[in-house]
Amino acid sequence: MFVTCPTNFLVLNLFDFTLRFKGFPIEEATRHLNEIQSLSDDAFANSLEKRKQDIVHFHLNNNAFYTDLVRGINPKDWNSIPVLTKSDLQQPLEKRLSNGVSKKKVYINKTSGSGGHPFTFAKDKFTHALTWAMIQNRFSWHGINLKKSFQARFYGIPLDFVGYQKERLKDSLSNRYRFPIFDLSEEKLEQFFQKFIKMPFDYINGYTSSIVLFAKFLQHKNVILKDVCPTLKVCMVTSEMLFESDKKLLEAWLGVPIVNEYGASELDLIAYTDTNDDFIVNSETLFVEILDENNRPVPKGKVGRIVITSLYNKAHPFIRYDIGDWGSFNPNGTLKKPILKSLTGRTNDVALLPNGKKVPGLTFYYVTKSIIEDNSNVTEFVVVQTKTDAFEITYTSRIPLRKKEKEDIKNALEKYLGTGLNLTLNRVETLDRSRRGKLKQFTTLVNE
Template sequence: MNLFDLSLQLNGFPIKKARAVLKAVQQQNDNEFKAYIEQEKRNIVSYHLKHNPFYKNLSKTATIEDWNSIPVMTKSDLQQPLEQRLSNGFSKSNVYINKTSGSSGDPFVFAKDKFSHALTWAVIQNRFGWFGLDFNKSKQARFYGIPLDKKGYYKERFKDWLGHRYRFSVFDLSDGAFENCLKKFKTSSFDYINGYTSSIVQFAKFLERKQLVLNTVCPSLKACIVTSEMLFEDDKTLIETQFGVPVINEYGASELDLIAFENKNNQWQVNSETLFVEILDEENNILPNGNEGRIVITSLYNKAHPFIRYDIGDIGILSKESTAKTPILKQLIGRTNDIAILPSGKKAAGLTFYYITKSIIEDDGNVKEFIIEQLQPDTFKVIYVSKTILSAKKEAIIKVEMETYLEKGLHIIFERQDVLNRTKSGKLKQFSSFVKHNT
């Protein structure tokens, strides 16, 4: 029995219809697809201008024929009661409701109509299918957070059962916990791993210390899909080496859809079937492919709640080789709120610090993981978990490298901890700035 599909159908999400619509869209040729995108953009804007008072008020100067007249929505626009943002005919009782993680600093509750949510799952199933993975049959080893309250805990465990998943906690990344994970892999026929990047990297490091390759103890393993956190190239190499399977990079947002998924050519293929993705500059001008800018996304099917020219808060680049049907995300640089402004006024993506420090701090295997915080414009704290404290020589090298790549006069503080703080969902935020500034 296809329990996963059945659970969607029983909850009112028409997955069969969604798959049929997705298939029809994918079968269009390039010219038909361009026309499809333009038509769906007009349709969704027209729908919300007619049926959604919140959006009509937000878009007073919008005209359907001029895409540039459509305002860019931000997360702060949506921080008001959900009932005030729903389209006519929709209520909390007939939509899918969830909330964003809050990793951007602007959490909010959102809604999708049930067909739109079914389309989300149809796209996810389609992408996983590229690698021979089937939600109704393939067994997943899941490295995710889980609610700690009794009701939430058992609800997620039941959903895991329906989805052929076994969940490993990301709140305990000790060697003892990983020994138990390894025992489960030895006795289970997992087809793939899916979960937060940082937790999976730590499991790979554990296997490296034990000089074990995972698919030698779990031969059924075919792939590893990482999500929600930045994947660095050396970490990808480590995972592929210690798991013995390819690593697939996923990029999504709960309020929207699967945004991009790594294809078999190692390209981050953007979801063009249900989303329209643009790269904009700071003045909301559309940038040509190949240029770095803000990622702005339109959900083409969500009639319950508008996400039209929605600034997701990320910075990225679309490849020059992108087409309307097959856009390629060349690079995901980071979040707009992960920008560090230095004393000189120079801006640097927060992950710049992480990149610089990572190659030095982890070279001898002492440091398990670390995060960086900006406390003042010129002051940064490196918080790390390690076997032994960093030597004065190592600290000095890191300081020199940071000043070489960024600017002179920075103060770098080092703090060793037993465990790093994660969000309630179990995600690890690699860079945080506590300096208030306008970006």
């Protein structure tokens, strides 16, 4: 039987000890992050330019994979540097590591593959320590101490016995209690609710869709979570799109501020909501660009491809790396403090319509969502494009959709996207989630 809420002393020492034991210099990384944050705007601009040039020169001189990929470039002309794609990285890790880098001396992990191109990546230990320093820094904006605060974790979990027990032990030693999200039935959500009554959680962290479903459960019970768990301070959602309507629902029924987290395991924390509700981009360890189809920067406010450079990773190059998402910058942001205005989905989730028009797949989800959830009957749904003119909406609900509701959905799609679309609606008990517990809101099965 695991202890669900260990003492702060144990967590504090375990967190620091584990990072140090594995060779991640967390104290050095934290000091460096503080130094970057303390720079004036002019000094920051100079520092950023130097770090961009330094990382390019390092990989040109020390990484054969990157040198071959960008042979002949002028590193001083940033916009001439080729954009790195995920498909470029789908080759053995050994071929992509920098000279003299041993797999035993770096942090290695694998991307989730949600963008369609999974691959293994590496970070040098200082870069990975910087990631942890960034997380601690951003959490502190909302009064959360990663070493002490008690987390309600809405995540997936390995289903094999050894993996399950290992993850539960890790949770108990990391001051968090996990709510596995593969079973989100009414009975299971009621069990979740009872845990919040009994446990002094400081914050919620986890996949957006699962927490939204829990909020709908609370709405159905007509109970605000903060009223039964007064220690709760904030909810942090991650890994999936956060729509404005869902954010309002979460705020209303959780009773705490909602923080949006956007990150990538191969890079770092990319953007994080501050206390003013601005989606602040990580300019300390990353250089984030938004580019058009010709790999040129777009004006602030215009949507483009999100392309990111890891400014410190010497084990593996991520220079002008197309992460596979679309977004736009807020015109009010600065070089030192960029603000993400919008995050509009993945570039591979593009729907090709019969008239030849291309639209972001989440457009279908967003338009449908505005109709399908008006009466709070539908709890979750996903959209799949099966042909250029055919879409399937699979949903869970307390009662089946009525004929008029189905007609309203079809009319909404035609209003925004054109006529001649065939729509099928399938009601199910539960929606299938990925192995990690994520819910993919839109999928297209159509190739160009």
